[in-house]
Amino acid sequence: MAERILRVKFNPSTGIEQRFATVVEYLRQLIEDGLRDEYVRRKAVEITNRAGVAGHDELGEIRAIVKWVQNNLTYRKDPIDVEYFQTARRLIKDAETGRSAADCDDFVIVGAAMLGAIGYQTGALIVDSNNDGVFNHVMLVVKTHGPTREFGNKWIPAELIFPTFKLGESVKVSKVFPLIADPSTKRVPVMMQNIAGSLAGLGSSPNGGYQLPIVRALNGLRGR
Numbered sequence: 561m562a563e564r565i566l567r568v569k570f571n572p573s574t575g576i577e578q579r580f581a582t583v584v585e586y587l588r589q590l591i592e593d594g595l596r597d598e599y600v601r602r603k604a605v606e607i608t609n610r611a612g613v614a615g616h617d618e619l620g621e622i623r624a625i626v627k628w629v630q631n632n633l634t635y636r637k638d639p640i641d642v643e644y645f646q647t648a649r650r651l652i653k654d655a656e657t658g659r660s661a662a663d664c665d666d667f668v669i670v671g672a673a674m675l676g677a678i679g680y681q682t683g684a685l686i687v688d689s690n691n692d693g694v695f696n697h698v699m700l701v702v703k704t705h706g707p708t709r710e711f712g713n714k715w716i717p718a719e720l721i722f723p724t725f726k727l728g729e730s731v732k733v734s735k736v737f738p739l740i741a742d743p744s745t746k747r748v749p750v751m752m753q754n755i756a757g758s759l760a761g762l763g764s765s766p767n768g769g770y771q772l773p774i775v776r777a778l779n780g781l782r783g784r
Contacts, residue, residue: 563653564751566645580695584739586645586750587665587684587698591741593749594648594673601677603652608678618704622675622716623727626700629671630723636661647751648673664698667720671700676741680704683740685717691734699730701738 672682
């Protein structure tokens, strides 16, 4: 279950607010599911240990995870009119086996899940980067436990799909919709939910994914 892909497709009649709400909810839940996954935690620990990060070096841990995601996931757009949602575990395994194909929301799912798995508050910044009134891109946001000289107590944005961006840098943003994962949430993981009962028309695809005929993500949320 944890390695399946959720494929979401909206009917043309689905309103923009419903589309956006659906995408935001899946993104939040998949981050929360990932940060509880021991496989994801082991990968986060492996990354920080290999990077030689000392204990209690919070920015060092965050930078190591961000850099791994930037350098190991490959950006690929989703199919036209379809939104793919992947678990953090699947995204990590695909990166390890050279099969990575992820868009901006996938980058955030795996980055936020790994950081959450080693104790950080994480979430997403869903942004309008074109100043056209449409949320079209997603960035990671993370917060250290204690204040740092560089960022103080502020939430720190991380642009994951562009490897040249440093921690704290971002694309130009005109409007932001913040989304914070809640590690204390208790519910059935996304890939084990009876989505057919709540969103009607769910069917399993031959390669282990799902098809939802009623629900495409907000225009462009697949990434820039």
